[in-house]
Amino acid sequence: MQAASTVRAGNSHSRVRGILLRLAGVGVLLGFWQLMAVLLPPSRLVGPWNAVSDLVHHYNNDPLISFFGFSAAGYGGLMYFTVRNVIVGVAVGGLCGVVGGVALARTERTRAATEPALVTLGTVPILAVMPLFVIWFGVASYTSVILVALYTTILLAQYAMRAAENLPPIYEARAKTCGARMGTRVIRVLVPGVMPEILGGLRVALAFSWGLEVFAETLGAPSGLGQGIQILSNTDNVQGILAIVLLIAAVALLVDALLMAAARLLFRWR
Amino acid sequence: MKTARISSQKSEDSDSSQAANISAGRTTGALQSLGDRAPNADVRLDAVSVTFMRSNGDRVTAIENVDLTVKTGELLCVIGRSGEGKTTLLNVVAGLVEPSEGRVLVGEREIHGTGADRGVIFQGDAVYPWMRVADNVGFGLRVKGVRRPERERVVDEYLELVGLSHVAKSWPRELSGGMRSRVAVASVFANDPEVLLADEPFGALDYVTRRRLQGVMLDLWQRTGKTILFVTHDVEEALLLATRIIVVGGGHVLDDRPVNLARPRDEEVLASSEAVETRRRLLSYLGLEPGAGSAVGQTNE
Amino acid sequence: MSNAPVRPLSPRRLAGSLISPVALRLEMVVLLAVTWELVAHYAVTRIGTSGEPIFPSLEYLAKDSFLQMSNYWSGGWGAPSPGNGGTQTYLGAVLALASASFASFGRLFAGVGLGFVLGVVLGLAVSASKAARSVLSSPVHFLRMVPFLALAPLFEVWFGKSDIGAIVFIGYGSLVVTFVGIVNAVGLVPAVQLARARTEGATRRQIYRWVILPSIVPAMRATILVIIGLGWTLDVAAEMLGAQSGLGVIMEYALRFAYTGRVILVSFVYLVYAAASFYAVQWLTGWAIRWHPSQAKARRRRRFSVKPALALK
Structure with a gap:
């Protein structure tokens, strides 16, 4: 690796330059958005500033949403529903997936029986079963939670299985030669060993779950940002839709950043 | 690992055929033409310094004001402790690192950047996994635009010299680590550079494979008479190969001594008083006093 | 491992073949189908508002639901359109799904x-x-x-x-x-x-x-x-x-x-x-990607898989 290290003069200088370039990138995105908004009629697209101000104005109260009788009268209330569902779904699904995946990796027969099914399930659009869930479980707040949990379980089971497989066998062997019991080996060696890789899966699951939850909500839910989008798109309120999309993106970015910060704290040994 | 174990059998076969090649002293057509190389392939470093900037803003001087001339046809070994400038020295000559001060000349030309006149055998595995062995060896020729028939002829020559003709159509993943190193050696020689640079090329190999590859390297050097700059941390390797050894430490050339041992350098030659004395000096530069095993713990490695 | 000569089918060998990976996979599918049928026939037999069972059995799916797919066929290719008063046909169902x-x-x-x-x-x-x-x-x-x-x-x-x-x-x-x-x-x-x-x-x-x-x-x-x-x-x-x-x-x-x-x-x-x-x-x-190192590993995995736990014992 050393062989290709090229000399770059003034590293602190280049760091400032990097930050400036990144800021320029944000500017490019906003500029492009604004330009398109100028070119297109407001019924199709509004500029970033209009979307943000719509978000601020209707965060606590939106007449349209109150009209449809949701308990939450603004975007903020809808967001609470969505965030809660995603967190609960990913947490439940993540736990099932990790426990199941690690167990599968350590039991040859069960794994041989289930791995192809698991891999195949990972390739299919889980979203396609949402209509069935709506019929079975009704328009309830937990219907979309089930969908998110199912998706997360399938994904994380695969990540956990691969992580447990990739963990060098000598780690567990060493614990064994030290006389560690099964429980100790799992808690002290296996779990810390597979966690970093599982975190990658958790990030993927979380990132995709926002969309899954929101879309599931548009199909049928008592609240949530997806229902908000549905109501707004019935009245062709592009400004409102953009505001909600921005809100979802902001929440997704924030939660991802929090997860990474927690990971840095947990996995300092990496 | 598994792959390596599987092919080790093959590897040994090829090693014995290789040994036969060398002992027969067969000279092939391509090599005769390579023998008439450019008369002046001296490498000259003229007051060269290289300064890096760490990410925290500290300046690190990797090599400082180094003057060095490697004569055409010399096999110069560079030894030193890790992180004290060996690789940087080689990278400057390769053109991978621009000197902060001073200049580097090959023959009469001052060099800037990389060029096919200086071939490098890298420390890591630089054999392209998506090219079959023969294509890997012919890569440099392909870059130069050499036509296929000519390319194949040269590639065949060198594959035979390093004892890999039987795996010409294999993927690198099917080869053992030692065989991949041979591919790297053959690739560089096939490209016919004026100067050859090697950065601890056999460092990751086991002892037996390393010894065999040193033999391959010596054989190719004796046939082609290339100028070689060989970086190693292994004093024994340097004693076996070098016509001259320099020691690099703290960014400076600490010692520069010719090695006038007879060839082939068998156990007897390497046990001669001259060899023992050279070894003792070199080891002391590395912080190892011969005969005092406990001293190892005191070095700041 | 299995270099033993061919022997008549013993109960032990039969049991062994039932837990081979391929057999296990097939058994999984059968188990799932049987469970589904049991649930459909005995556990959830409720009829929904649409007049269809809420948890339809496999034979219901294969016959009734599949036939109903022909409702989405607009006619032609020898299959009538049920939307325009035609009968439901399997051909129509196939055509509707295909289009x-x-x-x-x-x-x-x-x-x-x-x-x-x-x-x-x-x-x-x-x-x-x-x-x-x-x-x-x-x-x-x-x-x-x-x-x-x-x-x-x-x-x-x-x-x-x-x-x-x-x-x-x-x-x-x-x-x-x-x-x-x-x-x-x-x-x-x-x-x-x-x-x-x-x-x-x-x-x-x-x-x-x-x-x-x-x-x-x-x-x-x-x-x-x-x-x-x-x-x-x-x-x-x-x-x-x-x-x-x-x-x-x-x-x-x-x-x-x-x-x-x-x-x-x-x-x-x-x-x-x-x-x-x-x-x-x-x-x-x-x-x-046939050149990629992972390909060799995938091919050899079965032959060389060593269970670390077994190796230690």
Whole structure:
């Protein structure tokens, strides 16, 4: 690796330059958005500033949403529903997936029986079963939670299985030669060993779950940002839709950043 | 690992055929033409310094004001402790690192950047996994635009010299680590550079494979008479190969001594008083006093 | 292991063959089907508001629900249109499903293909310049974090309920994922491999063609497999929100009237298509990475798998 290290003069200088370039990138995105908004009629697209101000104005109260009788009268209330569902779904699904995946990796027969099914399930659009869930479980707040949990379980089971497989066998062997019991080996060696890789899966699951939850909500839910989008798109309120999309993106970015910060704290040994 | 174990059998076969090649002293057509190389392939470093900037803003001087001339046809070994400038020295000559001060000349030309006149055998595995062995060896020729028939002829020559003709159509993943190193050696020689640079090329190999590859390297050097700059941390390797050894430490050339041992350098030659004395000096530069095993713990490695 | 001579079938050998991996997989499928049937016949036998069982049995799905698919056939090819007073026919059901599938597959491949090609071209172009990479890194990270599925209504507003809208929607998702994948992969090309090309005198163009491009082929393949899966999800979404044809239209219609059997049938068809296209693409592109070290490992895994626990005992 050393062989290709090229000399770059003034590293602190280049760091400032990097930050400036990144800021320029944000500017490019906003500029492009604004330009398109100028070119297109407001019924199709509004500029970033209009979307943000719509978000601020209707965060606590939106007449349209109150009209449809949701308990939450603004975007903020809808967001609470969505965030809660995603967190609960990913947490439940993540736990099932990790426990199941690690167990599968350590039991040859069960794994041989289930791995192809698991891999195949990972390739299919889980979203396609949402209509069935709506019929079975009704328009309830937990219907979309089930969908998110199912998706997360399938994904994380695969990540956990691969992580447990990739963990060098000598780690567990060493614990064994030290006389560690099964429980100790799992808690002290296996779990810390597979966690970093599982975190990658958790990030993927979380990132995709926002969309899954929101879309599931548009199909049928008592609240949530997806229902908000549905109501707004019935009245062709592009400004409102953009505001909600921005809100979802902001929440997704924030939660991802929090997860990474927690990971840095947990996995300092990496 | 598994792959390596599987092919080790093959590897040994090829090693014995290789040994036969060398002992027969067969000279092939391509090599005769390579023998008439450019008369002046001296490498000259003229007051060269290289300064890096760490990410925290500290300046690190990797090599400082180094003057060095490697004569055409010399096999110069560079030894030193890790992180004290060996690789940087080689990278400057390769053109991978621009000197902060001073200049580097090959023959009469001052060099800037990389060029096919200086071939490098890298420390890591630089054999392209998506090219079959023969294509890997012919890569440099392909870059130069050499036509296929000519390319194949040269590639065949060198594959035979390093004892890999039987795996010409294999993927690198099917080869053992030692065989991949041979591919790297053959690739560089096939490209016919004026100067050859090697950065601890056999460092990751086991002892037996390393010894065999040193033999391959010596054989190719004796046939082609290339100028070689060989970086190693292994004093024994340097004693076996070098016509001259320099020691690099703290960014400076600490010692520069010719090695006038007879060839082939068998156990007897390497046990001669001259060899023992050279070894003792070199080891002391590395912080190892011969005969005092406990001293190892005191070095700041 | 199994170098023993052929022996007559003993109870022990029979038991052994029942727990071989392949047998276990088949047994899983049978177990699932039996469970489903038991639930349908004894546990959940309720009839829903649509007059259909809420948990239809497999034979109900295969006969009644499948036949009802012919309702979505508009006539022709020898099958009458039940919507215009014709009878329900199995031929009509097959034709209805086939034409809907054709529409769905068309959208998927158009969208994924478009997104992939654009993503590769843009990704390679941006990778060539460090400044361009820095400028685009934050906008792309942002676009990556905006959930694609949440954007579906926007695309509907922009393009109306049209095929183009669905294709652009699928294409957008594929483009973003491909772009990120390509830029990442180019960044991960080992420095020593680039350095070797330079020291052998390769030009920038030659390095791109002979080193960077082949080196990122495995990442490209992985990206294609990801966007096929993503593409199907986006396709389901686009078709359910508003399309004139396709499986999602049948699904949306069946959901509105709570026709459980048809919903299950269409979901199942989606899942089969998605899995089939994934494995087909995986198989078709396998040759492109035959050089990759992982290929040797995959082939030898069975022969060399050593159970660490057993090895220790």
